[in-house]
Amino acid sequence: MAVFDDLVGQERAVVTLRRAAAAAADLLTGGRGAGMTHAWLFTGPPGSGREEAARAFAASLFCPDQGCGHCEMCHQVEIGSHPDLEIVRPQGLSYGVKETRRLILRAAGAPTLGRWRVVLFEDADRATEGASNALLKAIEEPPPRTVWLLCAPAPDDMMITIRSRCRLVTLVTPPVPAVAHVLVTRENVPPAVAEFAARAAQGHIERARRLALDEEARRRRDAVLSIPGSLTGVGECVTAAERLVKTADEEAAAVTATLNEAETAELRKIYGEGSSGKGLNKGLIRGGAGALKELEDRQKSRATRTKRDVIDTALLDLVAFYRDVLAVQFGASVALAGEDRRADLDALARSSTPEETLLRIDAIMLCRERLAANVNPQMAVEAMTLSLRRPRP
Missing domain, CATH: 1.10.8 (Helicase, Ruva Protein; domain 3)
Known part of the structure; x- marks a missing residue:
């Protein structure tokens, strides 16, 4: 199976990327390479496969057959071990200028295997203003064999000066x-x-x-979609908010705990903790305190980001639920994301008006905006659940 076969429902994007891969191969043999450029911006809604498309394109640049899917080059890209592929995954709330400058230095090197050096920057929209300015300079003056693949939800999430220098690949929500x-x-x-x-x-x-x-994932979704029917009073709203935020805390802790422990143990080992002997540099051990503090800060930022992502997934499930309610209220003949909870949808559709449903959707979207602006999650979610409250029957 070729690398582009994994891109579900992205036929138009695949045509563009295949042509660019052919142009890149032509360029390597002395041709003009029309259709190939050094900077690309992959955009699309969550779940559309932005990173997968960028990775497939990277494989097609390295592969002698432009992405056959079964050669050593394609396999190395798939598992992330290709020496000329740099994959950047911002794990915290943002990606800073110091990290970006180090990345640019690594990207400036010549390809190890002679074809291309590719930087795949996932969630490039998390780059700070300073980081974006540094990245802009690298894209404006790239080495001849370096290709930047940036991924972001929408073009407007990137600085206009960056997106104007990138070729845009727009992905869609798969059917x-x-x-x-x-x-x-x-x-x-x-x-x-x-x-x-x-x-x-x-x-x-x-x-x-x-x-x-994952049965646990289905259970969490059911718990979230049971919230609208439970919000009949202030107490119930506060309880629902506490439960949602607590669940996000627990899931974030579970996701990051093992990784944090491994990272910390590795760093302590590097700085000599637990070692002994005359030749041991005690100053090296003491010097590790600063590196450990920096690691702890990154881990804390990653945990916060993970918690936000968990809450945001729940909020998107709620948006889908109320959108389904609106569809029922208008009698629209569309597929419902929450068809498995049709009784709840019908009950809420009968007991409320379309105007009220729209206001509830607005309240959820406002909560998402507040969380993105670093508002305390408990306060933001409580305000939302109070806005979703239903009158007692």
């Missing part, structure tokens, strides 16, 4: 049938479960895969 087909054929998921997961995930491939394969 539900295509996502369900992938789950059935590649993950051996029963068709009914695959259909449910693809519909509930609203085309988000990784989210659909988790819902199809």
Whole structure:
């Protein structure tokens, strides 16, 4: 299977990337390489496969057959071990200028294997203003064999000076049938479960895969979608907010705990902790305190980011729920993400007006904006649940 075959529902983007890969191969043999450029910006909604598209394109640049999917070059890209591929995954709230400058220095080197040096920058929109300015200079004056692949939700999430120097690849939300087909054929998921997961995930491939394969993920979704029916009073609203934030805390801790422990142990080992002997440099051990503090700060930022992502997933599930309520209220003949909770949708549609439903959707989106602006999660979610409150029957 070729590398571009993994891009579900992205036929237009695949055509563009295949042509660019052919142009890149032509350029390496002395041709003009029309259609190939040194900077690309992959955009699309969550779950559309921005990073997967960028990785597939990177493989096509390294592969002598432009992304065959089975050679050593393609395999190295798939597992992230290719010597000329630099993958950047910002794990904290932002990506700073110091990190960016170090990245630019690494990107300036000549390719090890003679074709291209590729930097795949996931979530490039997390770069700070200073980092973006440093990145702009690198894109304006690139080495001849360096290719930058930036990923962001939308073009407007990047500085206009950066996006104007990149070729844009726009991805779309994959259709539900295509996502369900992938789950059935590649993950051996029963068709009914695959259909449910693809519909509930609203085309988000990784989210659909988790819902199809992880019972705990389905349980968490059910808990979130039970919130609207429980908000009949102030006390219930506060309790629901506390439960949602606490669940996010627990999930973030579970995700980061093992990684934090391994990173800390490795750093302590590097600085000589636990070693002994006359030749041991005690100053080296003491010098590790600053590095350990810097690591702890990064880990704390990563935990905060993970917690926000967990809460945001829950908020998007709530948005989908109220959008379904609105569709029922208007009698729209569209597929419902929450078809499995049709009784709840019908009950809320009967007991409220479309105007109230729209106000509730606005309240959820406002909560997302507040969380992005570093508002305390408990306060932001409480304000949202109070806005979602239903009158007692």
